[in-house]
Amino acid sequence: MSEESIHELIQRRHEKLEEFRQRGVEPYGEKYQVSHRAQEITENFEEVEGKEVKVSGRIMTMRRHGKAGFANLQDESGQIQIYARLDDLGEESFECYKLLDIGDIIGVRGKVFKTRKGEITVSTEDFNLLAKSLRPLPEKWHGLRDIELRYRQRYLDLIMNPEVKEVFILRSRIIQAMRNYLNEKGYLEVETPMMHGVTGGANARPFKTYHNALDMDLYLRIATELHLKRLLVGGYGKIYELAKVFRNEGISTRHNPEFTSVEVYEANADYYDMMALTEDMISVICQDVFGSLNITYQGKELDLTPPWPRLTMLEAIKKYANLDFTGAKRDEEAREVVKDLKLNIDKNTTRGEIINLVFEEYVEKHLDQPVFILDYPIEVSPLAKSKKDDPAFTYRFEAFLASSEIANAFTELNDPLDQKERFLKQAEKRAAGDEEAHMMDDDFIASLEYGMPPAGGLGIGIDRLIMLFTDAPSIRDVILFPTLRPR
RNA sequence: GAGCCAUUAGCUCAGUUGGAAGAGCACCUGACUUUUAAUCAGGGUGUCCCAGGUUCGAGCCCUGGAUGGCUCACCA
Numbered sequence: 232m233s234e235e236s237i238h239e240l241i242q243r244r245h246e247k248l249e250e251f252r253q254r255g256v257e258p259y260g261e262k263y264q265v266s267h268r269a270q271e272i273t274e275n276f277e278e279v280e281g282k283e284v285k286v287s288g289r290i291m292t293m294r295r296h297g298k299a300g301f302a303n304l305q306d307e308s309g310q311i312q313i314y315a316r317l318d319d320l321g322e323e324s325f326e327c328y329k330l331l332d333i334g335d336i337i338g339v340r341g342k343v344f345k346t347r348k349g350e351i352t353v354s355t356e357d358f359n360l361l362a363k364s365l366r367p368l369p370e371k372w373h374g375l376r377d378i379e380l381r382y383r384q385r386y387l388d389l390i391m392n393p394e395v396k397e398v399f400i401l402r403s404r405i406i407q408a409m410r411n412y413l414n415e416k417g418y419l420e421v422e423t424p425m426m427h428g429v430t431g432g433a434n435a436r437p438f439k440t441y442h443n444a445l446d447m448d449l450y451l452r453i454a455t456e457l458h459l460k461r462l463l464v465g466g467y468g469k470i471y472e473l474a475k476v477f478r479n480e481g482i483s484t485r486h487n488p489e490f491t492s493v494e495v496y497e498a499n500a501d502y503y504d505m506m507a508l509t510e511d512m513i514s515v516i517c518q519d520v521f522g523s524l525n526i527t528y529q530g531k532e533l534d535l536t537p538p539w540p541r542l543t544m545l546e547a548i549k550k551y552a553n554l555d556f557t558g559a560k561r562d563e564e565a566r567e568v569v570k571d572l573k574l575n576i577d578k579n580t581t582r583g584e585i586i587n588l589v590f591e592e593y594v595e596k597h598l599d600q601p602v603f604i605l606d607y608p609i610e611v612s613p614l615a616k617s618k619k620d621d622p623a624f625t626y627r628f629e630a631f632l633a634s635s636e637i638a639n640a641f642t643e644l645n646d647p648l649d650q651k652e653r654f655l656k657q658a659e660k661r662a663a664g665d666e667e668a669h670m671m672d673d674d675f676i677a678s679l680e681y682g683m684p685p686a687g688g689l690g691i692g693i694d695r696l697i698m699l700f701t702d703a704p705s706i707r708d709v710i711l712f713p714t715l716r717p718r
Numbered sequence: 719g720a721g722c723c724a725u726u727a728g729c730u731c732a733g734u735u736g737g738a739a740g741a742g743c744a745c746c747u748g749a750c751u752u753u754u755a756a757u758c759a760g761g762g763u764g765u766c767c768c769a770g771g772u773u774c775g776a777g778c779c780c781u782g783g784a785u786g787g788c789u790c791a792c793c794a
Contacts, residue, residue: 239763240728240745292754299751316751333744346752354752370729370743372755377729379786391729435793454794480793481719490794636794667793692794705787718785 244365247330251360256327258363263287263338270308272343273351279343286311286353287338287361289390290331292371300328301352304339305390313339314346315355324357333371334364382713398701401520402709405700406693408516409493410473418469418495423458425451425475431675432456432614434667435478438488451477455494456614456688457675460643463498463686464678471495473693484705485635488714491693496643500687502626505640506603509630509689510537513637513696520700528633528699531599539601539630544590547604552593556586560623583608583623598631607641613653613669615641637696640689647679 251258266285288304288311298317303310317325319341331337338359346352369375374391381388381395388395410420428447430437432454440449455472462470473493480486497504514524514535524535548554559565565582574588586608598604607627609617615625626642644650653669654676660668697709707713 238728243745294753294756295750296753296756297750299753301753301756303754312754314752318751344752346754348752348754350752350754352752367728367744372743373730375729376731377725377786379725380729382786433794476794478793481791483790483793484788486793492794639794690794695794716785 240367241365244332244363244367247332248363248365250330251327251363254323254327256360258360260338260359260361263359263361265306265338268308269304269306269311272311272353273309276343276345276351281342281344283340283342283356284353285338285340286313287336289336289364290333291368293331293333295329298325302331304337309393312346312350312352313341313355313358314352315358319354319356320358327360328355328358331360332364332367334366334368335360336362336364379715382707382715383718385711398703398709399711401701402697404520405516405697406473406491408519409512409693411519412512412515413471413493413495416469418471418497419467421459421462421467421470421472422474423452423455423462423472425477427452429670429672429674430454431669431672433476433478434669436480436666438477438479453478454690455492456690457672459494459496460683460686460688461675461678463496463643464681464683468498469496482714484707485695487694487706487710490706490710493691493693495689496686497688498684498686501642501685502605502628502640502687505687505689506539506541506628506630508687509603509638509640509691510535510539510601513630517700526700526702528702529704531633533600533633533699535601535632539603541603541605541628543606544586544604544608544624545606547594547598547602548586548589551597552589554589554593556582556589581608581610583610587611595631595636596634598634601630601632603628603630610656612641613657614644614650616644616646617649633699635695635699636692637699638689638691640687643683643686643688645679645683645685647676650679651676 248258264285265287267279269286269288272279272284272286286304286306288306290302291305291310292303294301300315302313304313315328320328338361339353339355341353341356344352344354369387369391375381375387414420426440426449428449430450430453435453437450437453440451442449454476455474459470459472471493474491475489476492477489479488482488495508514537517524517526517535526533526535542550545556548556554568556565556568559568559582562582565585566576569585569589574585574592576585576588605628606618606624607615609623609625612625612627615627618624618626628640629636630638654671657669658671661670694706694709698706701709703709
């Protein structure tokens with residue numbers, strides 16, 4: 232945007248602003264005590280007809296008729312028409328009315344009536360200029376379509392496209408419903424540091440920053456997991472954190488560098504408890520916010536009614552990819568099973584990694600209706616407890632909805648020696664160049680050495696859940712200010 | 719990170735075979751005291767994303783770059 236060259240349209244508005252001042256009108260007024268919001272008037276016309284009301288809002292359209300005029304005011308609730316006449320306002324005030332532009336914010340006092348054409352209208356007795364707008368708004372009919380401008384100047388998007396405002400109201404209500412749910416079930420909301428000396432809890436590259444006074448590098452957190460588990464060690468039994476995490480990775484319709492997650496931990500629970508929590512919480516929120524357990528995402532009808540089916544990862548692979556790993560216990564045998572498939576594997580790829588790759592490549596895309604996939608390979612689950620009867624797998628599940636992973640949970644690994652081993656394996660991967668492998672977290676290990684009760688933990692990507700609930704094709708549609716390159 | 723596509727007035731968009739830069743809304747002037755995409759008469763406000771190149775001549779063709787979108791890769 233060329234700030235330096237003042238466009239004629241903007242210049243003209245500056246002149247009008249000056250003219251208001253010369254007429255003794257402050258163009259940036261004080262708070263206006265409204266009596267009604269636009270919607271309250273249009274929905275309760277019988278009650279307010281003929282009565283005096285005070286409304287305020289942004290002028291969205293103007294229709295001038297010589298010595299009178301109509302305009303539409305938009306407030307938080309919607310729009311209402313106002314009508315202004317020279318006879319009612321007087322010479323001086325009507326001259327000021329004529330100086331108003333689309334985009335200006337005004338307060339209006341007047342009686343409610345209905346025009347000949349049936350439009351509910353406030354007949355202006357006087358008005359106050361609350362904020363003079365110096366830039367022209369986008370066109371009234373087509374609105375703001377340019378996707379880049381909508382993200383960069385979200386305030387314009389919100390002014391011009393009411394359905395966008397609706398999405399973020401829904402977002403707020405969904406998050407509120409989730410907090411209500413968790414609070415009512417006795418989970419305590421806590422806040423843990425966003426700046427970490429060592430990051431962990433996920434496979435991801437972190438953002439790096441620097442603290443001057445301490446002269447040290449810090450990372451923005453990639454997950455809340457390891458601090459929340461320290462709190463289980465500390466004695467809290469049911470906790471959650473719902474807040475932003477940061478991952479230094481690519482941007483796409485499903486990825487924003489900062490995003491919101493919720494992680495829930497519960498002592499003396501396991502992943503079955505987390506499954507019950509997941510399907511109950513999500514269906515309760517859906518029922519709360521939408522009054523139904525059926526939603527449509529991008530043309531797909533989804534039924535969230537619990538209980539959701541449960542399949543182990545191996546069962547799911549057998550069902551959807553027609554491959555059987557049950558007999559393949561060794562890495563070479565697993566490689567034999569997939570020898571005809573195009574997978575990114577080499578001599579060092581282990582059985583568990585192959586199974587996970589097959590699942591991601593051939594199974595996930597089929598998982599439209601809600602389903603729990605249980606028992607992930609230990610190699611890709613360094614924080615989950617391994618299964619008693621088959622230590623190659625873990626008590627971990629992910630919930631899928633519309634082919635998208637919406638929840639990740641496990642019976643938490645509370646054996647400090649096992650956890651240390653897992654970190655060491657991750658450290659090997661890091662040394663081999665895997666920047667997303669977990670870092671060794673000595674303090675976390677120390678906390679486990681004091682003893683962490685058996686526990687279940689659950690993580691949900693809030694933005695993706697909101698995408699599902701608002702039928703949004705891109706994560707940027709549910710984040711008010713998505714990350715963009717500066718211009 | 720790779721491929722494809724887009725970028726023209728404040729906004730939404732046309733722009734033919736390479737031959738004088740267009741429309742609607744907005745804006746400006748005038749008319750109009752119940753309109754509502756108000757109407758009527760008049761007015762075009764521009765770094766055609768940027769930098770090179772080809773050409774007598776480039777919004778259009780070529781090369782490089784910027785930003786964005788989509789797809790893929792990575793991830794949640």
